[in-house]
Amino acid sequence: MPSLDFGFVIKVRGFKKVKLGESKLREAYVWGSYSTIEFHNVGIEKITSIKLKNAYPKEVNKGDLIDDWDYFDLSLNSTLKDYPENLKTLDKKWLSESSSMSSKDFKKHANIIKEKLKL
Secondary structure, three states: OOOOOEEEEEEEEEEEEEEEEEEEOOOEEEEEEEEEEEEEEEEOEEEEEEEEEEEEEEEEOOOOOOOHHHHHHHHHHHHHHHHHHHHHHHHHHHHHOOOOOOOHHHHHHHHHHHHHOOO
């Protein structure tokens, strides 16, 4: 097989859990994940990158044991699912909620990747 010319580097920058509110029986939380996705010419240079975030909200019963890592995983996996979909067809709402990058800059970012991968 030929050597890999291009690839993605996914850097997890952190996680954060925030309590949004509570009632007598329920609590509302949001689990956030923060990442950077870089597109590289493997072993040579970083070509383009984007910083992304995702918030996963959920209501839980008071007193239930919560595995925060399950929700952090759902949050990060959502980012990894939504990002390639938006490379194909940009959803401006997704972009404004997930990044501080402008839609013009994201289109340039996506076009660089699609051009290099011949998509």
